[in-house]
Amino acid sequence: MPGTAPPSHPNGAPRPHSVSRPVLAGVVTALVGFTSSFAVVLTGLSAVGATAAQAASGLLAVSLTMGLACIVLAWRYRMPITAAWSTPGAALLAATGTVDGGWPAAVGAFLVASALILLTALWPALGALIARIPPSIAQAMLAGVLLPLCLAPITGIVANPWGVVPVVVTWLIFARFAPRWAVPLAFVTAAVVVAVSLVQAGAPVDPALLLPRFELTAPTFTVGALVGLALPLFIVTMASQNVPGVAVMRSFGYEVPWRPAMLVTGLGTALGAPAGGHAINLAAISAALAAGPDADPDPQRRWIAGVSTGASYLVLGGFSAAFAALVLLAPEAVIPAVAGLALFAAFGSSVQQAIDDPGERLPAVVTFLVAASGIAVLGVSAAFWALAAGLLVRTVLHAGRR
Template sequence: MTSAPPSSGVLRPVTAGLVSALVGFTSAFVVVLSGLAGVGATPVQASSGLLAVSVTMGLSCILLATWTRMPITVAWSTPGAALLATTGVVEGGWPAAVGAFLITGALIVLTGLVPQLGALIARIPASVARAMLAGVLFQLCLGPVTGLAENPLAVAPVVAVWVLALRFLPRWAAPLGFLTAAVVVAVHVATSGVAVDPAVLVPTVELTAPVFTLGGVIGIALPLYLVTMASQNVPGVAVMKGLGYELPWTRSMLVTGAGTALGAPAGGHAINLAAISAALAAGPEAGEDRSRRWIASVTAGVVLVLFGIASSAFGALVLLAPAGVVAAVAGLALLGTFAASMQAALVEPDGRVPAVVAFVTAASGIAIAGVSAAFWALVAGLAVRAALRAGR
């Protein structure tokens, strides 16, 4: 009986890692750029932030996978980026946002060192946390609708390809939608005569000295930390446990928290354990030999670093896009997360009213005392839940 060649045990995890990185990056990089711009970043600063989160999450994938020999995948905080897109500029502007990113990284590190903090986050009712996230995503998910009304010729092909891919290649729906948008941008540039300066394609790291303000802490850092923990890190551990892996909580939080803090001065908002996309590198697609699946995470990390180096090109693509296209791509990428969040928010009959309160508060976009709607949504949802359960 002959054994399979060694390469056969490596090809599948390498392929799975490539798919994981490609799907993860192209599905949501527009959301990251929109989020950074939402809290005051210039186009150059937003591209620098995209480079920072791409490189730090890629290096974190490589470090955790080789350290633990587990297929641990790290991603940027897509819900966190969506939160930033709806937050607006806080007092202190972009430097205050950078300070908030640093505080978020420190809080994630602290969560790794103090397990009770993680347990406290896990005790936030899933219905309220998911409803808050759904409310944050709501305005962004309107992008395809408003885009079709504003610029139907440019947006319709993106939506059509996304719908067809959702039917036949669901995993590739968002990447194929982005690819269609790239074609639309290329046609727009060719037909409009817009000149593209080659200098904008060169990777640029723009460091910003952090400023720490109360508005930045309460309006950005705390909501970003809560959303990242409740919507990414805690579910990420659960997904991996379902696949048969007990993740080292402390090491995972220390690496992702330190990565968040290191990327903050360059504009990176937050990195965390992958949740939905974790299965791409840790599931059967990465091969039957579980002892080799960590190779998928290393491969994903290498590809993400390369994508990060090309971040300026992706940023230029967004800047050159016709009206409505960027918002449509971001909205389509988030529709699946929005649907899953709404479903989780309403699954518990007794928790539906508090969840709806949290949803409408977050969706309102109001900012009270410089604090974003996401924070007040969590407060309102928990307060109503406590009132309804009082005396039971």
């Protein structure tokens, strides 16, 4: 628990603190968080209509805003609070595809999602309303959204075995011996595959592709984008990132200040949206890397890891264009395979939570199937119709029951 006294030497004298330990923990947190899912972010932004330059700008925007959010929250509250981009949200973008109004409408949806996050901080009733959505249905929707992306490594082996098999084998080996590094090292293997293909093709790389820059877009607002993208983006960000993020921090003895955290991440999302950033939120899985005992034996000093995580994200943001260029130049199916591998754990967790309660299983199955179908009706994406179908089935099945 925070406030625990630091370990002492056998003679009773306090053990000297090492600043390098929490700093290193923050660097590792950022490296794992960035390299394990940046391909999902780029895939999602491209799917909703971003050009290569706009997708790179969006990656830069979320890198900088989540880095600043980490620094502000950790420094202000002396807790290892870390922020992250919404990986489930990026997967939602990839599954949604181009919305009515194209890329400007997607940017408008990002802004609306940020407004809803801010409203959650200012109006607790909205958070209570989101909490009333059964977790089984919310997780089933997320699992349906993730399914097509998780199939990419399988289809990629058939489409481009020489490029994808080394990536999958690397992931499998390290999933056994060093799970934390399985996806980052799979990405390293993918980078080697890309480099080899470029050398073989003798294709020069334009240095301009490696320079980070913002591509600002004036937002527009359409019903299809608001209902089919903004609302599901808000729901998956809250249900799959912010709420679990608070729970992870609580497991290490830290009570995250909810309202300030939502204000900071909501403002960060709003600032990043015109540059293509889709959403930032509290970190969930990666939060344990900075908040756990490995970051520092003294819980009162782990906030340094939160600041270090934020600073590392700022540095990594400077390489966002280079990462985007790597994706742009990659052979067929290689980067989608990395993105799919990065989502395996999230998919498995979502499926488990969706079907865990036998009484909620049928509505969850309907939600999952509608989300996985990828249908778009009246310009509204499958994610919204999945929620609507699941809630309708649940209402009918539970009618007349307590």
